[in-house]
Amino acid sequence: MSQNLGLLDSLRSELALAKDNSQKAKLHLTLFKQLQRSNTDSSQLHLKQAVLLSKRTENDSLVGKVIVAQIQDHMLNNRYDSVLHYVELALQKRGSLGPQQLIDTYTMQGTAHFYKSEYAKAIASHLQSEKISSAHEMEQGKAQVFNNIGIAYIKLEDWYNAEEYMNKSLEICKKYDIKRGISYTLGNLGIIYKHLDRYQDAIAAYLESNVICEELGDQRAIARNYNNIGALYEKEGNYDLALEYYTRCFNTSEAxxxxxxxTSVLHNLGNLYSKQKRYTLSIDNFEKSLEIAKALDYRDVVLNNYLGLAETYEKIGALSKAIAHRKLYEKWKDSIVNEEHLKNVSELEIKYATEKKEKDILALSQQKLKDEAAMAKQNLKIRRLSLGLLGAILLFGSIFVIFRQYSKNRKQKELIGAIADTQIAERKRISQDLHDSVGGSLALTKNKLLSLYEKDQGKSKELEDSLQTLTRTSEQVRQISHNLMPGELVKFGLVSAIQTTLDQLQDTELKAQLYVHDMEGRIDPTKEIHLFRILQEIIQNVIKHAKASQLNIYLNRHKKHLNLMVEDDGLGMETDTPSGMGLSNIKSRVAFLKGTVDIDSVLGKGTTMNILIPL
Known part of the structure; x- marks a missing residue:
């Protein structure tokens, strides 16, 4: 631990002294990798800095390394669509990637396809990894590639191809004495042999795997293998050996x-005892498995235990209990099906609350703009009046009128500015109150409920439902707080907030890129907030109406103004037609910042929006 802290301090010291963008980007990249598993927030900031700095260089190799790091980051966070997006970007620069980076890229692409249940695509990606490994004689790496291909074939239930690739993996692992690889591959072969009805071969594979696991001290894998062997003997009808191996699994897992x-082996024991007509033991094991599965939130195992209990009670003639557990089984199954629906409803409620607040605030902004327009007319009247009153007799009177009107206008402008500042401060206050006060109270209440639930011997269903409702409510409060005043914008500024917004688009078909220049320092907070809202509105318009595949955002600070240019390759629009609500909102905000907006659009070829804001 101390060595790692020393390394981090050394890297940070180097970063403080670094002058060159390439050198800074490399150090940020190294810090990202060092902190990736121990400090997620810090690692994310270092990755973002590496991305921004690499774009300012002409070092394609560095840009490629940064993109591969982004792939690894999205893979670690299970964002598989984002993984595939960045893989495509990396492969566009494949000439600047080394063999191992290309292998890693294709491997992560294959893994993303696998978890998206796109098994044929996963195999194609892993075969690309194998091709590169062969071309560069990197034979040891092919063991993992073959294993990945074999697992994909298992999912496709193509047992013969799965066996072929697992055997190829096993051969390489044994050649280079890669013990953990041998253990995993034998375990996968056990699965394959089971589905080929080669039960003895499967048992032999699991037992051989356990010999390696003993050497490695991998007790978890040993326990899993015992559980699988027990299931095989049960399938053969050899209940005594099945019980022996289930018991070994139970003893290791409990210790x-x-x-x-x-929870898995207890469920299997419940099934086995039921087949042996040892119903009391069967019910006891199902109940124990059910308790653990609920604590772990393993929904499928909970579901299977309720079904096992219902069937066992039916066998012993306890029909009321059988019916009760059958109802619990059906209710739990429905809750799993409806969970995604409830999640979507919750998201819609949050979106509605946020949009309503935005509309209220925007209405206030538009009213302020109308006031400014009225003031502009008054200024024009003043100028005309001053020209008409140049005569000597009315000179002092005109000066008095002009001064009074000027003073009035100045006060109105100050009032508008104060309203805007108050509006922003109020959003911050509400956001902070929601996060700190309401969020803190909810967290405290949840902890108290959780403590009561853990002490409750009967595990009250009402308490459990209340805990789930409280958890969803806490998440909704957190989301509303973020939408009122994004924490990323307040803490780290406009560039970081925009990049985070674009990262959230990786699950969509829209590919978005941010390019910045001279934006290391912060700008006026009011301008940051309005520019961020402007960009949010633009992105929403592109997603809803433009049907674009590519979105490029350029944010450049010059001496006297800030330039925001957004271009997409979507459907385009008629620029001489009346603006929709979204475009009107954008123009209103730009006008409030005393800026200009220029829109250039060609139907079928896309739209470019160029915004200039004075600094």
């Missing part, structure tokens, strides 16, 4: 507190 394996 090492492997709860996920424990």
């Amino acid at each position: 090492e507190q492997y709860e996920s394996t424990l």
Whole structure:
């Protein structure tokens, strides 16, 4: 630990002294990798800095490394669509990537396809990794590639191809004595042999895997293998051996507190005892498995235990309990199906609340703009009046009128500015209150409920439902707080907030890129907030109406003004037609900042919006 802290301090010292953008980007990249698993927030900031700095260089190799790091980041956070997006960007620069980087890129592409259940695409990606490994004689790396291909074939239930690739992986692992690889591959072969009805081959594979696991001290894998062997003997009808291996699995899992394996083997024991007509033991094991599965939120295991209990109670003639557990099974199954629906409803409620608040605030902004327009007319009247009163007799009177009107206008402008500042401050206050006060109270209440639930011997369903409702409410409050005043914008500024927004688009078909120049320092907070809202409105318009595939954002600070240019390759629009609400909102905000907006659009070829804001 101390060595790692020393390394981090050394890297940070180097970063403070670095002058060159390439050198800074490389150091940020190294810090990102060092902090990726221990401090997610800090690692994210270093990655963002590496991205921004690499774009200012002409070093394609550095840009490629940064993109591969972005792929790894999205993979670690299970954002598989984003992984595929950045893989495509990396492969556009494949000439600047080394063999291992290309192998890693294709491997992560294959893994993303795998988790999206696109198994054929996963195989194609992993075969590309194998091709590069062969071309560069990197044979050891092919073991993992073959294993990945074999697993994809398992998902496709193509057992013969799965066996072929697993055997290729096993051969390389044994050649180079890659013990963990041998263990995993044998475990996968056990799965394959089971589905080919080669039960003895499967048992032999699991037992051989356990010999390696003993050497490695991998007790978790040993327990899983015992559980699988027990299931195979049960399938053969050899209940005594099945019980022996289930018991070995149970003893290891209980001693090492492997709860996920424990809940699985207890369920298997429940099924086995039921087949042996040892119903009391069967019910006891189902109940224990159910308790652990609920604590782990393993919904499928909870579901299967309710079904096992219902069937066992039916066998012993306890029909009321059988019906009760059958109802619990059906209710739990419905809750799993409806969970995604409830999540979507919650998201819609948050969106509605946020949009309503935005509309109220925008209405106030538009009223202020009308006031400014009225003031402009008054200024024009003053100028005309002053020209008409140049005569000597009315000179002093005209000066008095002009001064009074000027003073009035100045006060009105100050009032508008104060309203804007108050509006922003109020949003911050509400956001902070929601986060700190309401969010803190909800968290405290949740902890108290959780403590009561853990002490409750009967595990009250009402308490459990209340905990779930409270968790959803906390998340909604957090989301509303963020929408009122994004924390990223307040803490780290406009560039970081925009990049975070674009990162959230990776799950859509829109590919977005941000290019910045001379934006290291912060600008006026009011301008930051309005520019951020302007960009949010533009992005929403592009998503809803433009049907674009590419969005480029350029943010450049010059000596006296800030330039925001956004271009897309969408459907385009008629610029001489009346603006919709979204475009009107954008123009209103730009006018409030005393800026200009120029729109250049060609139907079928896209739109470019160029905004200049005085600094």
